[in-house]
Amino acid sequence: MDRKAGKGKVVVIGMGPGEIDQMTIEAYRAIEESDVIAGYHVYVDLVRDRFPDKKIITTAMRREEERCALALQEAENGADVAFVCSGDAGVYGMAGLIYEMAQDYPSVEIQVIPGVTAALSGAARLGAPLIHDFALISLSDLMTPWEKIEKRLRMAAEGDFAIVLYNPSSRKRADYLQKACDILLEVLSPDQVCGTVRNIGREGEVTRICTLAELRDVQVDMFTTVFVGNQSTRRIGDRMVTPRGYARERQAADSK
Amino acid sequence: MDRKAGKGKVVVIGMGPGEIDQMTIEAYRAIEESDVIAGYHVYVDLVRDRFPDKKIITTAMRREEERCALALQEAENGADVAFVCSGDAGVYGMAGLIYEMAQDYPSVEIQVIPGVTAALSGAARLGAPLIHDFALISLSDLMTPWEKIEKRLRMAAEGDFAIVLYNPSSRKRADYLQKACDILLEVLSPDQVCGTVRNIGREGEVTRICTLAELRDVQVDMFTTVFVGNQSTRRIGDRMVTPRGYARERQAADSK
Numbered sequence: 021m022d023r024k025a026g027k028g029k030v031v032v033i034g035m036g037p038g039e040i041d042q043m044t045i046e047a048y049r050a051i052e053e054s055d056v057i058a059g060y061h062v063y064v065d066l067v068r069d070r071f072p073d074k075k076i077i078t079t080a081m082r083r084e085e086e087r088c089a090l091a092l093q094e095a096e097n098g099a100d101v102a103f104v105c106s107g108d109a110g111v112y113g114m115a116g117l118i119y120e121m122a123q124d125y126p127s128v129e130i131q132v133i134p135g136v137t138a139a140l141s142g143a144a145r146l147g148a149p150l151i152h153d154f155a156l157i158s159l160s161d162l163m164t165p166w167e168k169i170e171k172r173l174r175m176a177a178e179g180d181f182a183i184v185l186y187n188p189s190s191r192k193r194a195d196y197l198q199k200a201c202d203i204l205l206e207v208l209s210p211d212q213v214c215g216t217v218r219n220i221g222r223e224g225e226v227t228r229i230c231t232l233a234e235l236r237d238v239q240v241d242m243f244t245t246v247f248v249g250n251q252s253t254r255r256i257g258d259r260m261v262t263p264r265g266y267a268r269e270r271q272a273a274d275s276k
Numbered sequence: 277m278d279r280k281a282g283k284g285k286v287v288v289i290g291m292g293p294g295e296i297d298q299m300t301i302e303a304y305r306a307i308e309e310s311d312v313i314a315g316y317h318v319y320v321d322l323v324r325d326r327f328p329d330k331k332i333i334t335t336a337m338r339r340e341e342e343r344c345a346l347a348l349q350e351a352e353n354g355a356d357v358a359f360v361c362s363g364d365a366g367v368y369g370m371a372g373l374i375y376e377m378a379q380d381y382p383s384v385e386i387q388v389i390p391g392v393t394a395a396l397s398g399a400a401r402l403g404a405p406l407i408h409d410f411a412l413i414s415l416s417d418l419m420t421p422w423e424k425i426e427k428r429l430r431m432a433a434e435g436d437f438a439i440v441l442y443n444p445s446s447r448k449r450a451d452y453l454q455k456a457c458d459i460l461l462e463v464l465s466p467d468q469v470c471g472t473v474r475n476i477g478r479e480g481e482v483t484r485i486c487t488l489a490e491l492r493d494v495q496v497d498m499f500t501t502v503f504v505g506n507q508s509t510r511r512i513g514d515r516m517v518t519p520r521g522y523a524r525e526r527q528a529a530d531s532k
Contacts, residue, residue: 034396036300044392045297045304108392110399112520116407119517132400136300136364136390140290143366144388151372152420153428155411155437163520164408172409172435179431180424181411259386261375264368264419 028095028128032115034108034135035063037221040070042141047133054102058091063104075099084114088121095128108137112158112186139184142217142245145227147259149215149247153181159196160187173200177207182253182262185246197246201236204248208232213249215260216240229260284351284384288371290364290391291319293477296326298397303389310358314347319360331355340370344377351384364393368414368442395440398473398501401483403515405471405503410438415445415452429456433463438509438518441502453502457492460504464488469505471516472496485516 031050036042051057051071057064061078068076077094079087091101105113115132122130143150155176161169176183183204188197204212210233218226218241230238232248240246253262287306292298307313307327313320317334324332333350335343347357361369371388378386399406411432417425432439439460444453460468466489474482474497486494488504496502509518 039302041301041305044292044300046295048301049297108396110396110404110406111410112407115400115404116517116519119404119512119515120519123512132404134392134396134400136392137396140364140366140390140393140396144371144390148366148371148375148388150366151368153411153413154367155409155432155435157409168436172437175431175435175437176411179411179428181428181431256375256379259375261372263372263376 028098028100029131030091030095030101030103030118030122030128031131031133032103032105032109032113032118033133034110034113034137035066035104035106036136037107037138037141038066039221040067042221043135044133047135050133051102051104053100055099056091056094056101057104058087058094058101059104060087063106067104077101084117085121088114088117092118092122092125092128096125105135107141108135110134111137111139111156138186138220138245141220142184142247145217145220145225146215146229146247147256147261149249149253149260149262150182150184151262151264152250152252153179154184154250155179155181156184156186158186159189159193159200161193169200170203173203174207177204180250182250183248185248187242188244188246189240190242197238197240198236201232204232205236208248209251212251213253213255213260215247216244217247218244220245229255229258284354284356285387286347286351286357286359286374286378286384287387287389288359288365288369288374289361289389290366290369290393291322291360291362292392293363293394293397294322295477296323298477299391300389303391306389307358307360309356311355312347312350312357313360314343314350314357315360316343319362323360333357340373341377344370344373348374348377348381348384352381361391363397364391366390367393367395367412394442394476394501397476398440398503401473401476401481402471402485402503403512403517405505405509405516405518406438406440407518407520408438408506408508409435410440410506411435412440412442414442415449415456416443417449425456426459429459430463433460436506438506439504441504443498444500444502445496446498453494453496454492457488460488461492464504465507468507469509469511469516471503472500473503474500476501485511485514
């Protein structure tokens with residue numbers, strides 16, 4: 021690296037759901053202009069063939085701290101590091117941890133380039149479930165007490181938000197979606213329109229539309245994103261659509 | 277149009293915050309491959325110079341019904357229509373209305389290409405405020421009763437969600453952000469970290485970090501997106517960062 025030390029930066033990049041063309045033009049260019057690509061190996065593998073000359077830094081799953089530290093050290097030594105995340109780096113992603121840890125690397129500039137998170141890419145596959153107010157809730161209790169997750173599920177249901185569930189299941193948490201549905205069913209109708217998308221934008225993508233009562237017994241995994249409609253959401257053919265209120269306006273226009 | 281009638285489609289495209297390179301590669305290609313570009317003139321103007329050969333369909337603000345009908349008619353006649361929206365077409369965008377109206381155009385295929393909504397692009401500018409669960413709420417009561425908006429504000433605050441406010445103000449609703457803050461202040465601390473971004477990703481972009489008490493008296497307009505942190509959100513330098521819980525893990529690692 022022949023750059024002057026202390027002039028490097030870490031650009032935290034949301035790559036979107038997976039395929040290269042689902043990232044923004046700005047995100048692609050930032051990788052192109054970087055010296056180093058860092059990230060969880062699954063995401064780095066999506067782009068490394070396009071950029072054979074870049075230095076690559078990967079660490080295993082759950083080694084987020086180490087990965088961030090390595091990226092910050094490279095930047096401290098003068099490199100421009102593209103730190104890649106799936107979806108959006110600012111939604112359950114690494115942007116927060118990078119900012120926290122960057123306090124120990126005051127010479128390093130941090131920049132975040134947003135990407136399409138699974139709520140948006142999954143919604144596009146299901147139709148238009150998130151047209152109005154919605155809430156994102158992760159069911160992972162790895163770093164959040166389950167009581168807090170339960171409370172958020174209740175509040176989101178009481179507020180008639182459309183709801184997107186991230187991390188709905190894992191091997192150790194096989195019944196978490198069922199538990200979440202039971203809480204939602206205390207408030208919402210069993211007929212509320214719901215949907216799931218597995219492997220959004222990747223090979224083997226599967227979408228499903230069902231009722232909240234049915235969702236309770238759907239088998240999901242960590243590659244699935246779950247959508248619960250609000251009271252106005254309805255099924256149109258094989259799509260899940262939440263109106264914004266235009267129906268009223270439309271009716272008025274039609275009756276002219 | 278020399279295509280066979282009945283084979284057209286409407287591709288509803290989220291363009292992201294504004295500049296061309298903030299849209300996904302997939303979105304750009306879909307415009308490139310279309311015969312017609314439709315949309316609100318402000319958004320169409322962002323891309324029309326790049327595609328001088330395309331037929332253009334625009335209508336004025338508030339003429340969403342008419343704009344969708346024209347796009348669907350073009351597709352029914354065999355054209356591929358790129359229907360462009362700012363941000364994400366599925367978040368307070370046109371994807372829902374297109375699906376609703378498309379019921380009257382059964383031969384037309386509908387596809388949605390997601391984009392970076394203001395919650396994500398604004399968050400990237402402010403730091404990392406949306407790292408954990410969050411809720412999106414529009415303060416526009418044009419098509420939603422204000423009581424419903426109030427309820428959602430209360431539930432989001434009770435659930436300790438980070439909150440993003442869309443449409444925080446307009447000429448007719450100059451005091452809506454103040455009203456919203458007063459409701460949030462019934463539940464949240466006046467010191468809760470908040471942020472605003474105006475003209476995200478466009479010329480004249482302005483970011484601001486403040487407390488919830490200060491936010492109450494900030495002047496905002498319809499080009500501003502407002503962020504309210506959750507209980508864990510803190511200010512790091514000039515950034516707003518919500519931890520995911522890694523701090524605990526980090527401390528454990530440091531003490532080894």
